[in-house]
Amino acid sequence: MPKFLVQVVIENKPYINDPEGETIHRDLVVKGGYSNVQSVRSAKMLKMVVNSKSEKDAEATVKKLCEELRIFNPVVSNCTIKATGKI
Amino acid sequence: MAKIGIAVFPGSNCDRDVHHVLNNVIGVQADFIWHTKDRITGYDAMIIPGGFSFGDRLRAGIIAAHSPIVQEVKRMAKDGLAVLGICNGFQILVESGLLPGALLMNDSLRFVCRWTKVEVKNNKTPFTSQFAPKQTFGIPVAHGEGRYIADNKIMKELKKKNQIVLQYSNDDPNGSTDLIAAICNEEGNVMGMMPHPERASESILVAEGAKSNAITIFRSLVSSLKQKAIA
Numbered sequence: 001m002p003k004f005l006v007q008v009v010i011e012n013k014p015y016i017n018d019p020e021g022e023t024i025h026r027d028l029v030v031k032g033g034y035s036n037v038q039s040v041r042s043a044k045m046l047k048m049v050v051n052s053k054s055e056k057d058a059e060a061t062v063k064k065l066c067e068e069l070r071i072f073n074p075v076v077s078n079c080t081i082k083a084t085g086k087i
Numbered sequence: 088m089a090k091i092g093i094a095v096f097p098g099s100n101c102d103r104d105v106h107h108v109l110n111n112v113i114g115v116q117a118d119f120i121w122h123t124k125d126r127i128t129g130y131d132a133m134i135i136p137g138g139f140s141f142g143d144r145l146r147a148g149i150i151a152a153h154s155p156i157v158q159e160v161k162r163m164a165k166d167g168l169a170v171l172g173i174c175n176g177f178q179i180l181v182e183s184g185l186l187p188g189a190l191l192m193n194d195s196l197r198f199v200c201r202w203t204k205v206e207v208k209n210n211k212t213p214f215t216s217q218f219a220p221k222q223t224f225g226i227p228v229a230h231g232e233g234r235y236i237a238d239n240k241i242m243k244e245l246k247k248k249n250q251i252v253l254q255y256s257n258d259d260p261n262g263s264t265d266l267i268a269a270i271c272n273e274e275g276n277v278m279g280m281m282p283h284p285e286r287a288s289e290s291i292l293v294a295e296g297a298k299s300n301a302i303t304i305f306r307s308l309v310s311s312l313k314q315k316a317i318a
Contacts, residue, residue, distance in 0.1 A: 012191070016236060017262070019194050070149060070182065076189040076236050 001051045004058035005087050009080045010072045011043040018042055046071070049087060059083040089312035091117040092130040094160065096140035096151050101173065104285040105136045108305060112288055115309050125155035131312050132169040133160050135176030137283060147190065147232045148178030157183050169213045169308055170277045174230055177279030186270055186279050187245070188237035193230070194262030200229040202294045205268045205282060206256040209249050212275045213311035217303045223256045225297030226282040233281040235263035248273050253280060
């Protein structure tokens with residue numbers, strides 16, 4: 001069966017302060033001369049390799065497991081799931 | 088005689104402190120229960136102690152929330168037994184869905200380990216019944232992810248149903264919404280708190296001038312169990 005890479009990005013919702021992103025933005029990016037960068041938000045990424053018959057199926061499996069196992073806390077986080085092809 | 092279970096996970100590190108306070112300072116029987124146990128009988132209350140269960144992998148409390156013992160704790164909570172989560176225990180209760188909201192990294196981005204002060208906002212729970220209304224007391228905190236967050240809808244519910252139990256008083260160690268230090272469920276039998284009462288239950292542990300009544304958390308619990316036994 002083919003293998004697919006699926007990326008899971010867990011990001012806090014816009015109403016949540018992100019002191020890590022703010023610090024990276026203010027004290028590294030802007031002070032480093034990139035003042036055209038408007039903002040930085042930090043997030044966590046998981047890469048899952050899934051045995052599956054199609055890319056769509058691999059993505060569906062990961063979507064299901066993220067909700068079932070609470071890979072993200074829906075009160076504070078959004079989760080973006082994207083298959084990025086065969087490996 | 089009331090018996091209290093203490094859930095132990097790989098990475099728990101306040102389990103022995105809680106065990107010592109209950110058995111040796113208060114004089115109530117408390118036993119360690121390993122996280123793989125999927126059937127618990129003969130216990131009147133459960134405490135989920137602090138620490139770093141499963142190394143805080145993915146998110147503090149989430150792996151432990153899926154463990155067999157927590158499914159059993161959910162059943163006990165539904166049956167009306169008292170469940171107290173301290174620090175990592177609070178995080179586990181939130182991640183298991185027994186309490187609403189989330190605990191995120193402190194807004195300082197630092198692990199905070201120091202004494203603070205809290206005010207009792209609800210003294211009608213099994214964990215706070217021996218406190219006076221609005222009583223304040225000193226207690227230590229030690230956490231990296233203690234910023235309690237809830238959306239407007241949850242906050243409204245918490246306020247309406249009097250579920251905010253402790254609030255930081257004249258101090259903000261982590262950036263929690265409304266300075267929340269402890270909340271309970273709607274029924275009041277499940278409480279999660281970030282500060283550590285087991286680290287302030289003997290005078291030798293209390294910081295100079297801190298005047299701690301933190302042991303009252305455990306005394307309230309034991310007294311509520313005794314009342315239940317009589318009824």
